[in-house]
Structures are given as C-alpha cells and as structure tokens.
Amino acid sequence: MHITLTELRYLIALDKERHFGRAAKRAFVSQPTLSVAVKKLEGELGVTVFERNRGEARVTPIGRRIIEQAYRILGEVSALETVAEQGRDELKGALRLGVIYTVGPYLLPHLIPALRESTPDMPLIIEENFTGALTQQLRNNELDAVIVAMPYDVGGFSTWPLYDESFVVVMPQTHRWAHRDEIDANELAEEDLLLLGPGHCFRDQVLALCEDCRDRERERQPHSGSSLETIRHMVASGLGVTVLPRSSIPGLSEESRLLETRPFAGDAPMRRIAIAWRKSFPRPRAITALHDAVMQCDPSGVTLLPEEVAVNVDDDTFAESF
Numbered sequence: 001m002h003i004t005l006t007e008l009r010y011l012i013a014l015d016k017e018r019h020f021g022r023a024a025k026r027a028f029v030s031q032p033t034l035s036v037a038v039k040k041l042e043g044e045l046g047v048t049v050f051e052r053n054r055g056e057a058r059v060t061p062i063g064r065r066i067i068e069q070a071y072r073i074l075g076e077v078s079a080l081e082t083v084a085e086q087g088r089d090e091l092k093g094a095l096r097l098g099v100i101y102t103v104g105p106y107l108l109p110h111l112i113p114a115l116r117e118s119t120p121d122m123p124l125i126i127e128e129n130f131t132g133a134l135t136q137q138l139r140n141n142e143l144d145a146v147i148v149a150m151p152y153d154v155g156g157f158s159t160w161p162l163y164d165e166s167f168v169v170v171m172p173q174t175h176r177w178a179h180r181d182e183i184d185a186n187e188l189a190e191e192d193l194l195l196l197g198p199g200h201c202f203r204d205q206v207l208a209l210c211e212d213c214r215d216r217e218r219e220r221q222p223h224s225g226s227s228l229e230t231i232r233h234m235v236a237s238g239l240g241v242t243v244l245p246r247s248s249i250p251g252l253s254e255e256s257r258l259l260e261t262r263p264f265a266g267d268a269p270m271r272r273i274a275i276a277w278r279k280s281f282p283r284p285r286a287i288t289a290l291h292d293a294v295m296q297c298d299p300s301g302v303t304l305l306p307e308e309v310a311v312n313v314d315d316d317t318f319a320e321s322f
Helices: 005-017 020-027 031-045 061-086 104-118 131-139 185-190 201-207 211-220 228-236 246-251 254-258 284-297 317-321
Strands: 050-053 056-059 095-100 124-129 145-149 157-172 242-245 259-263 270-278 302-304
Touching (some): 020 031, 095 131, 131 145, 157 246, 157 284
Parallel strands (some): 095 124
Antiparallel strands (some): 050 056, 145 270, 157 242, 157 259
C-alpha cells in the first residue's frame, strides 16, 4: 500500500468542501487531478471514502474514520515540519491564530502593529470563528493558538489569561433608561434585548445575566445579529437594547450620538479573555510573544492581568516548556 501526503491533503480538502470543483480550487489543482488522486487513495485502501453525485461528495461512515486519521497524520507531519523549521528560531514563521468574533474586531487592530514591531518575522494568519469551531481547528493542528473567553477547559490545551472586561448596557438615546446612572441586570428581561445568534458564547453570557432573560428569549424569539456591530446598528435605529463588552464601545462612530451606554448596578458582569494552545505546541516563545504583544496593546476598557496571575494551566507543561 502506498499513500502519499498529497492524497491525504486532497482528502481533507474534499471533506471541507464536499464538492470536487471547490475542493480542487482549495487544493490549487485541477478537478481531474483531485478526482483521480482520491479514487487512487480509495483503491489503495479498498473502501469508498466518498459517495459521488454530480460533483458533490458525501462522506461514508468508514470514510469519516479515515478522514479523522488523515487529520491526525497531517497534524503530526506539520508538527514535525514545525519542529525542524522553527527549532532554529521560534519567532520566525507565521503563527496561525484563531480569535472569537466578539474579540477580533477590537483587539486585532491593536495587536497586529504591536506584534509586527516586536516579532517582524512572525506574521499572523488569522481565523475568526465560534469557540467550538476554533477548538476543533486547534485540535486538528489547523491553528497554533486561539484567543477565547474563559472558562475554557479543554483536555490537552493550556491557557494563559490576558485581560478582564466588563459588560455595559447600550440603548437608544431616547430610551426611558437614558436618564439613569446604572441598570439592574434583572431589568433586561423587561426590554427587547437584542442578541447575537446561537453559537456565540457572548450570547450565552448575556442570557445568564438575569433569570428571566433566557425564558423570555425562547418566548419572544427576538431579533438577532451576526456581529456586535450589526446589533449596535439595530439599537441605534431604535429596535431595542443590548449588552456589549467594554472593548467595543470606543469604536462607536457617527451613530454614537444616537446611543447611550450605562454600567450595570452592583458588581459589573464581565468576561476573561485568554490565549489557548496545544500543550505539545513546539514554539512556546511564540506564545510568550503573543501574550506580551497583547499586554502592550492595552485595549480600551479592559483590565490587563498582571504577570503573576497570568499562567493558568492544569499541569507543569507550560513551565517545563519555557
């Protein structure tokens, strides 16, 4: 049996696209080349990995197991290549960074210049996505590190908290709460609360602020947005109120004159943002450089965590690797 790494890469491209034409474009080859390679691989294995139907591909049950193994094999190969290449200089070569949607637009404009200055030979390849998708990509060695919201307890990963940021209530300037200094979280259930769509961890954090919010959310099926910016625009148009992380507030543009922001009464709800990476990642200095660059950014409205409380791992892997 002779299986090449190129054939495995074609297999994964087809798994991602589920269409031979799109998979070929993803792999930068012609469709016949990819089709022949996948067919040859199936012949070597003696099983059908994909069912075909007019260019589309559907994974068979045994094919799913084979593809999962292909991910693992290519991950190990990538780790081997990284060890060889980056062993000479851990800060040279691209760093594949995943960031959740509610952090990327507000942190990356500060982070990229800071990292460019401190590590000019380590450009970022950036992926914005949901926490679950980023976790899977990190596990599959498609990403080197991710920036996510805590808690984030995933086996085989280490985390390094970066900063805390509080939440604020955002409302139209003409809203009845505009004359008040602070808002009680339980009052959110009385309003048309605009939320991110399902899959966003920030949506769940907002719904957890008051006991009645989740029940009312099921009853009303309120308007939702795909991004915090979209929700902010809907609030400015008078559709309801929302909750935003502090880091997103300084980005308010011309529409800011249509909006009012207020803190929560009592202890402000907040979230903790952290870096996570595989414990086996062979470039620990790159993680340190990423952490230090965030510390230089000082995103507006957040509280950077001091060095002595920054490391939060469940074993000694972090300490041993530095």
